Amino acid sequence: MAATESDFLIQSATYLGAAAVAVPLFNRLKLGSILGFLAAGVAVGPFGLNLLHQPEGVFHIAELGVVLFLFVIGLELSFSRLWSMRKQIFGLGAAQMTVTGAVIACLFVLAGVMPAPAAAIAGFSLAFSSTAFALQWMKDRGELNSAYGTQSFSVLLFQDLAVIPLLAAVPFVAGAGGGENSVDAAIKAAGVVAIVILVGKFGLDRVFRLVASSGSREAFAATALFVVALVSLSVGWAGLSMALGAFLAGALLAESSFKHQIETDIEPFRGLLLGLFFISIGMRLDLGIIAQQWLLVVGGAFGLVAVKSTILYALSRVMGAGRSNALKSAATLSQGGEFSFVIFTLGVSAALFTDGQASLMAAIVTLSMALTPLLYFGAKRLARDSAESADGLAEPEGGRNHAIIAGFGRMGQIISQVLQNSGVDIIAIDRNPGHIRNAERFGFKVYYGDGSRLDMLEAAGAADARAIILCMDDPKAVNAAVIILRERFPNVTILAVAHDRMHEIELRKLGPDVIVRETLESSILIAREALSRMGLEAGVIEDYIQQFRAIDRERLLAQIDSGPEAGRHFIHQPYKSPEKSA
Numbered sequence: 001m002a003a004t005e006s007d008f009l010i011q012s013a014t015y016l017g018a019a020a021v022a023v024p025l026f027n028r029l030k031l032g033s034i035l036g037f038l039a040a041g042v043a044v045g046p047f048g049l050n051l052l053h054q055p056e057g058v059f060h061i062a063e064l065g066v067v068l069f070l071f072v073i074g075l076e077l078s079f080s081r082l083w084s085m086r087k088q089i090f091g092l093g094a095a096q097m098t099v100t101g102a103v104i105a106c107l108f109v110l111a112g113v114m115p116a117p118a119a120a121i122a123g124f125s126l127a128f129s130s131t132a133f134a135l136q137w138m139k140d141r142g143e144l145n146s147a148y149g150t151q152s153f154s155v156l157l158f159q160d161l162a163v164i165p166l167l168a169a170v171p172f173v174a175g176a177g178g179g180e181n182s183v184d185a186a187i188k189a190a191g192v193v194a195i196v197i198l199v200g201k202f203g204l205d206r207v208f209r210l211v212a213s214s215g216s217r218e219a220f221a222a223t224a225l226f227v228v229a230l231v232s233l234s235v236g237w238a239g240l241s242m243a244l245g246a247f248l249a250g251a252l253l254a255e256s257s258f259k260h261q262i263e264t265d266i267e268p269f270r271g272l273l274l275g276l277f278f279i280s281i282g283m284r285l286d287l288g289i290i291a292q293q294w295l296l297v298v299g300g301a302f303g304l305v306a307v308k309s310t311i312l313y314a315l316s317r318v319m320g321a322g323r324s325n326a327l328k329s330a331a332t333l334s335q336g337g338e339f340s341f342v343i344f345t346l347g348v349s350a351a352l353f354t355d356g357q358a359s360l361m362a363a364i365v366t367l368s369m370a371l372t373p374l375l376y377f378g379a380k381r382l383a384r385d386s387a388e389s390a391d392g393l394a395e396p397e398g399g400r401n402h403a404i405i406a407g408f409g410r411m412g413q414i415i416s417q418v419l420q421n422s423g424v425d426i427i428a429i430d431r432n433p434g435h436i437r438n439a440e441r442f443g444f445k446v447y448y449g450d451g452s453r454l455d456m457l458e459a460a461g462a463a464d465a466r467a468i469i470l471c472m473d474d475p476k477a478v479n480a481a482v483i484i485l486r487e488r489f490p491n492v493t494i495l496a497v498a499h500d501r502m503h504e505i506e507l508r509k510l511g512p513d514v515i516v517r518e519t520l521e522s523s524i525l526i527a528r529e530a531l532s533r534m535g536l537e538a539g540v541i542e543d544y545i546q547q548f549r550a551i552d553r554e555r556l557l558a559q560i561d562s563g564p565e566a567g568r569h570f571i572h573q574p575y576k577s578p579e580k581s582a
Helices: 002-028 033-044 054-076 079-084 086-110 115-129 131-140 146-160 164-175 182-213 218-235 242-252 259-283 289-293 294-318 325-330 339-349 355-385 410-421 433-441 454-459 475-488 501-508 520-533 537-563
Strands: 402-406 425-430 446-447 468-469 494-498 514-517
Touching: 002 033, 002 259, 033 131, 033 355, 054 218, 054 242, 054 259, 086 115, 086 146, 086 294, 115 164, 115 294, 115 339, 115 355, 115 501, 131 259, 131 325, 131 355, 146 164, 146 325, 164 339, 182 218, 182 242, 182 433, 218 242, 218 259, 242 501, 259 355, 259 446, 259 454, 289 294, 289 355, 294 325, 294 355, 325 355, 339 355, 402 410, 410 425, 425 433, 433 446, 454 475, 454 537, 468 475, 475 501, 494 501, 501 514, 501 537, 514 520, 520 537
Parallel strands: 402 425, 402 468, 425 446, 468 494, 494 514
Antiparallel strands: none
């Protein structure tokens, strides 16, 4: 037992160490973290230094990283947005799969590599792109929500939908028949998806609300992971891709008040497991086969990338995409996909492919992933050199971006009303489920989450926010949020609500752009009204208020320099009348 535990720790330390060395190095070379993970897998895998073993077992565990990644992507897309993308999904996505699969299959038949039935399965499996690779690549560059990012995602989503017919086709093409009628399989898949949608629509939000009310972050994270696993396994049992199931679960929660907190809690697991996934891909790259048939592998990888990118570029242009978006989308989706490894394995079992053919195609797919960044940088340069003029085109609406309100108590609600009715998009977060339920009664959308956590603020879009307004009830939470925001986003506008005078003194040392004491302005308003109803003239009242503000500021500065007791004499200092001050 001790030896087994020791071996597990050694394997874990090797994986973490390889990632810790390779990823920063590749990021420094501006090649991206994905290539760093791939290189780490090649180096420590069975065909490199042989420090990590059992690549198949690691690959199956690491697939959970892809599942979690698709779940997080689903959280960013509501069903209404998916519906708006339907033309790209079933138009460009279907065309890309059909044309690319047919062209590659014809090339295999013409080259005499394999007979037509096997070539058809191989062609369509190579038409898949790597969902994990492409989405992570765009996410790293902040381009996931760009025009070309949306187009690329549509193609990837259709590819995930195409999993079940291709899986069902393998035994029929091999002449082995199938244990289950394809119509029955489709009915089962549709039934499971319908059940998932119904349960998710009417049950998930209530479950998360119940768990959130317990106040346990661990229980909340465990619930999120359980939901992902349960939905993925259910959809996988129906014959669909587990990644597609995870995406469906995420889309069901896209409108939930808990989406940002769920994303925040899952992110660490997603990042580590997705890194392990790419390391496992690198471990599968058989350097011996590449060395023996390097010309075929390298030529095949370049050929695969060239065929896929050319076809997708042409189809994108035909369907109305601009030259720049078509170039970048074609480059990003030019590699082979992880799903092809599953098809190659099934193909060997069904005697469609030989072991040698499967190994060569797997090596070609893996190498094509390594070529993608180079093609992308070339495409980006071409797109920049031939940038289309935007003269005469209307500017997109919503140019003011959004504001984040952390804390949706009394002040947060009023601030939200003013900003929202002024045309500003609001993302409101609060960690009190009672505040969220109360806000929903009046039509506000408030997300569950802790506004003092950097990962929570990043999930809410702090990087792109025009203003972040901190009005949490807890002064320590406000202070923590100011500190982490100033470190991570030094140029973002931060407006903080101070709980009282002492809290304002603390905040001034932390550097938010604006500080407003919670009861200061309302107290001044009451004093102004009282003086007015007691017969003082408006000009005199305004003068007194300005004197109060000046004296209060002097006292505050004295307290900052010398402590809370400093400036006591200012409290009882009579104001000068306007005549005397003149």
